Structures are given as structure tokens and as C-alpha cells.
Amino acid sequence: MVLELTPQADIQQRERVTNDFALMVATKNGSGSQTSNEVLIRSLFRMGIPVSGKNLFPSNIKGLPTWYTIRASRDGYIARRSITEIAVTMNELTAAEDIANLPSGGVCIIPSDWKWGQSRQDILYYEIPVKETVAAAQVPQDFRDRIANMVYVGVCAQLFGISMEIVRQALLDTFNGKEKPAMMNYGVVERAYQWAAENLEKRDPFYFEPMNKTAGKILITGNESAALGSLFGGLTVAAWYPITPSTSMIDGVLDHKHLRRDPDTGRDTVAVVQAEDELAAIGMIIGAGWAGARSVTSTSGPGISLMAEFTGLAYFAEIPCVIWDITRTGPSTGLPTRTSQGDLLFIYVLSHGDTRQVVLLPGSVAECFEFGWKAHDLADTLQAPIFVMSDLDLGMNIWLSEPFTYPDTPIKHGKTLDKIHLEEFFEQYGEWFRYKDYDSDGVAYRTLPGTDHPKAAYFTRGTGHNEKALYSERKEDWVNNLARLKHKYEVTARAAVPQPVVDYDATKTVGIVSYGSNDPAVIEARDMLAGQGIRTNYLRIRALPLAHEVYDFVRDHKRVYVIENNFDGQMAQILRMEIEEDTRHMGSLAQGDTLPMTAQWIFDQITRQENDNA
């Protein structure tokens, strides 16, 4: 597995390139390079330069190749870029390919003790004394591998223009303010910085310069954002089974659980259970949701497969719960550490029989937070499982974002009758039936176990039931119940879920439809396309069921491109299935190559097709 960095246009110019290039670090997994890379990202962030980082790591604890790309973009583009001008090659196993993949005019930073020589004439080499610097730093043996990665931090800082004061602060940020580890690393960075100042002659055109584009912003992963959103959404029971790339979502809940500590008792208002498998995890959150908790699980494709039966029960018995799917590539175990949006169709109709699921599609870390709390409101309001489909790229990579907005609506508990409300209900209607549609919105009224009223109880079941929640095999009962569920989904849920974000101008004839983590790449691609005279409208889907606006958008354009990061073009399939009119003007652009979406790929696809059409 190698990082695909297709050499493209030659970078012949030697003009100064400021804050608009990417750097790739190739190391071995488990060598501690994550810390070094984070220090570089945080340094650029502190310099006010819009920055993004993509970790391309193996499904392995230690030893296999891993690449980290850091992109600085003075224009604020934060999508992955397929070209990286600078390669820090710290892994002998991949260095040959890493060097081969550099564009002409690129820069290679390589340990001098390898004595590899310089095979390419069209790139610049900086050979750096990694071993000697570490040896001179006199750090304990256990820390040597990790510290070795700090050498390239120092060299990069010197070569590309990051001040040591910035690095020091970034180290403190990375180590959560802990002086001792931060300063131990700082020693090595400083030594490498000094060495580079004294021994390297700057020959490349790449520079970082301070800007003011990150002030007041945050750096955070989507999974941690989702965890915070859940905690601010009143999460009370979380159950999960560890699976990459979802695990850090629950880690985030644990890390921030103090937000929900009861000051009087010092105990928590949120329970987190590590289940024995995903079957149990979903069972626990369904049991909890039934009993009145706001419950969540976090998983990925294989876990979703195991949850299929239980989510049908939650749909049919109408039990609130929230399921985060941090997608990775499938089928089967697939590539557990590579990103994909391949679970979309599966989740949409998850479980046997006539089941339709609500799926939220966050497109940023801010939306991971927002949908984190909204999902619980929606689950309670719709009395249904709510899926939130993020992905490995959004979930595990660090993203630049505005700080999150505090929830702008109070917690919604939906139609839940406590003792007093149940009494009032009886006064008004003379009855209460668990599955009767009193408001013509498909959503019935529920009671929670523990409600101190002799008529509060009902029987929850996955078997056929009538309005009174009694077992029924009558076909009329079956049909009525499914019709109500369909109405709830088609009408009430469709209106309640996050609506699409649309940039529309009636004079444009080309439309782009996308969703989720593709957003930054689409934004950048649209600018690139506009530069070529291809003006586009853009609709970003934020949930299933689709808003009617989505269908209209597809109908209203001469040509529509549906951009997504799975192999089969699953959203395009959904649109074809649901739009009655001819959709031959709609093309599916499905990348599905295991890596985060890039603007270049979108640009290439659309320009080619538009040129063909011209």
C-alpha cells in the first residue's frame, strides 16, 4: 500500500511559494510521528495559516508504513491535496516510492545516515543527521524513536520559516500544557533547528509566513466534535464496541465526561458501557432509549451489519436511539483505516422488511457537533433510531473550524407523557393508545417505564401490533401501522431533519450535489472550475430522507454531477430511485479510492465531461 501521489505538472518555477503547498511525512506506524506532525500542524495554526492534516495510516499497531500530509493554504482550502511538494522520508521501506512520487521541483528531506545518494535531478535534497542529533540529545533509550521524529520538525521549522517560539507553544498545546514532555521534545527540535541553520543552504522556494486567518478558530477531529455534541445533547447512556475508525468518538465522551459530572455527588450523569459486541451495544442503547435515556452508539460498517436486526426493531417498535457510523471502506473487513462513504445505501434501508432509516450527513466538524445534539432531539421527536454517517476522514483527521455554536433550541423530549400529562391526555381523549396517530403526523405518544399511573404501561414488541400495542395478525392492523410509519418517515421526518445547504443561481446550468466530508473538496473544485469558465450551483445534502428541494435541484439543471466517496455512486442511485422524471442528465462521480476526496479529482472529472458536452 503506497500513498498515491501521481506526479503531475512540473513545478519549474523557482518563484517564492508562500503558504500554499503541502508537506508529506512518511514514517513507520507507532513510531510517534503523530506527535511530530501534530506539532507542525499546530505551529502553522498558531501562525494564522489555514492548515489541514490527513493521516494515512495502516491497520497495524507498529511497523507498517504511514503517511501524514500537511497542507497550508493561504486561501483557506482544507481538502486533501493529491500533490505534496515536500516529502520527509523517514521510512526506508517506502522512501524510493515516496521520492519517485515527488513532483519535479519538489523537496526531499532524508536522513543522511542512510547514504542513499540523490537519484533524481529534478528535485532538491536535504540530508539531515537524525541519528547523531538524537544521540547528542541524550534522551532515554525508550524515547529515542519518538524523539527522532522531532528532528524533522526542527529542520522543517528552520527551512520553511517557523519560529522556535511558535514550535514551543505548539509542543505545549500538543502535550496539553505538560512542561516536561514538551521541553524534552523541544530540546531535540532546537538542536535540529540549529544544525539546519548552520549546515543547510536554503535552495527551495517554499515558505511559511504568519497570517491572520486562524484567530479564534479551533482544531479538532470530527469524532471528538460528535462526542461533545452528544454530551451537550443530553446523552445519558452510551454503549459501544471498539472498532476503527469510530472508537475515538466514545473516547471523546470519556475525555469530556467531566462536563456531565454532578457537582453534588461527584458522579456522572452519563453511563458509558463497553459492550461485548455491536449486537449488545445496539441492544443496550435501544433498551436505554425505551426507558427514557438519550442513548448513543458509535461504530463502523462491520458493526452496522451486526446491528441490522436490532435497528429494525427500533424502527418498528419506535424507540429513540442514535447510531454514529464512522464509515471506512468495505465490503467485509475492507481497509479498516481508509475512508469511504460506502455505507449510505445500506443504512438507508437497514434491516429486513419495509424499513427506512433517518440518516444525518454532517459535512464538517461543526456539523458533527451540531448533529451530535440534534440527533438526540430528532430521535426523541420521531421516536426512531437516528443514524449519523460521518467517515474516517471527517472523524479521525484534525480539521480547522469556527468554534461551535451553543445549541439554539432547548432539549426536545418529543411526545412523552409523564403521569400528569397522561392524566390530561385521558381527560382530553378518554383513552391513550401507544401507537395511535392522534396528531396526524405519524408520531404517537409514549410513556416511560416507571410512570406512576395504572394505565401507563404498554407492551413493546417487534411482532405485529395494533394501535393499542397488542399483538395482532390482522392484515388491516399491519397495513395501518406501516402506513403510519411511512407517513412519519415521508412527511414528518423529511421536514424535521437538517435541510440541504444550497448555493443556487438560476443562470447556471451545471449543478453539483454532494454530502459529508467531500464539502471542502467541492468548494475548492468549484473555484477551480469557475476559473475555467465552468460556473456551478451546489447543493449539499445533509440528511435522508431527502428534502424535496434536492429533487427539484436535480430536475432544474441541464447537467448534474453527484459527487461522493464510494465506489458505486450510492447517493446517485438513491436519486435515480426516487426521482420519477428522466435523470439521464445526472452523472455519478464516485471516487471510492480509499482516500479523502480532492478538488483536483472533481475538477478533472467535471472539466472532461463538460468539454465532451461542449
Add this chain to the structure above:
Amino acid sequence: MPNALGLERTDYKGSQSTLCPGCGHDSISNQIISIAYDANLPMHRVIKLSGIGCSSKTPAYFMGRSHAFNAVHGRMPSVATGATLANSDLIAIAVSGDGDTGSIGLGQYKHLIRRNVPIVYIIENNGVYGLTKGQFSATSDEGQKLKYYGVNELPALDLCLEAVVGGATFVARSFSGDSKQVQMLLKAAFAHRGTAILDIISPCVTFNNDDAANKSYAYGKANEKPLHEYQFIPVGYVQPREEITADYAEGTEIEVQMHDGSYIRLKKLDNGHDPRNRREAIDVLEQAQREQLFLTGLIYYEEPRPILGETLHVVDEPLATLPDSKLRPSADALSTVMQSFM
């Protein structure tokens, strides 16, 4: 006569059973109704949980005023785990079968026990799949004969043994035909804090009731060997102790103090089993399996260890009904968190 809550025994009933006439499960439902009435169980706090199978239908047939959840096959324990975590004030009673617990649900059964989820977990064990018409189950005895499937040549799983080994603190076996013992053990189980396992042999009158079958009614009636005679003394019982113990011979009597202050007084019979001894509990179960003995009674009891909510360090008040002020941290809290990411 109304109980202390002013409820009649009939108030504790559920809907009409749809099981086969004479099914052992109906007898167990009746014992549940009796003890719930006797013990003044507040039905609004009771939740009834089950999986899939004949036994799992029975929560519809008792305590109609309690919420019930008929979940998916074998995975009720996880639903029970979530529900009891969401509301620590609930009194959970689960009904499962040997297929539901012993085959598809064995993993969840053991993990429920391991977590010590507070629940009375009843297995209505008939050694056969009823709803799918007579297949062997994991508790079918070796050598058991069934009409369509011939002779079972695999060893039986002993769900009590699994429970003891898995860390259960209350494990009992009974026979649906021994209503007095079933009631006594149920009362004790409800007084227990943590997972209480009751494996009740409950004959399937349709598919596994040949007189020779080890889990048939006739076999049970003829061969049941209670380990002890029991008295359950609830909290606040005022009758003088001497009177109760009068007919027990010295040295054969054990008092098991329960967490809530009640206690079980048991008189050892032939076997002399002390349920407070884990090693003996395992031995007695293995002996029963080896010699095909129909031993019933309290097999194992130990001081309860922390229940799941305690292990997880959550507040005592039900999570499900916390006020919004305890569910959503303040805007200041968010801005402090945001600062930490800047």
C-alpha cells in the same frame, strides 16, 4: 383480599395465555403473579423483558400494568442492561427460554451476569424449541429423544453452571411443578441486589413430555430432589424466630442474609449442600449432570457485588428523568471547551 398497595391478586394478572394448555410456563406466570401480589410489587416500577420463543411470550400473561419489552431472539440481556442503566429505580424481571438463553443468547447471558445487571432472570427450560416445532436445544439432555430429530448425542449446557462460573451471585434451579419452591425462590430473587438466575425446568407438553424425557412433567414429579426446604423471611417479619425453626434439626439449618435485610432460612436435605460455597455449587451441578439427577433449590448465593450502575459511577437518580439542567452543560462550559482547542 387487597395487598398493602390496595391491589387484588387479579390486578397482577396479564392477558390470556396463548400457550398450549398445560404448559409449564403458564404455571410459572401464575407463581410470578402470586409473589408479586404477596410482595406488594409496585407494578409501575416493574419492567418485564423477554427475547423470542414460547417462554418469551409470557410477560404478556402477568402484571399487565407493567411496561414490557419483547425484544429480539437471544439479545434481551442487552436491552435489559440499557433499560436498567437508564432508570435505576426500575425492578426488572426477564423471562427467557433454553433456546433464547442457551444458544443464540449465551454470550449476552454471560455478559449480563458479568456486569451484575440488577434483574430477576428466569429461564423457562424445557430442553426443546417449541415455537419452531420441536428441535433440540442446547440444554437437551444427552440421549434425549425427539419425534423428528431422533436422539441428541451432544452434552447439555447447564445454564446454572454457566451462571456460577460466570460470576452470578444468586443461582437457583427449580421445577414448574413445584410451585411452592418456585415462589420461595422468586421471592428471594426479588430481594437480591444484582443478577438473580432462576433456571426453572418447565415441561413442554407438546414436544418433550414423554414420561421418559428428563424434562417431562411426570419425570419431574417422580424424580425432583430438592436440595433444601426453605423459608423466606421478608424484611420486617415479626413472628418469633423460634417458632419457625422448631422442626429443623440442629446443624442442618443455614440462614442466608439478603442485601435488603430479609433472609432465606434453608434446611439441608440428603445432599447437605451449602449454597454459600462456590466449589460445592459447581460440584453439585456437575454431579447432577453426571448422574442425571433432578436437583432443585438455591444452588449458589454470595454477598452481592456492585451492580452495573455503581461500577460505572453514575448518579443514583434515574438518568431517564434527569432535569434538562443536568443534561446540557452551560454555554460557558462550551466556550471553555472551545478555548482548549484554540
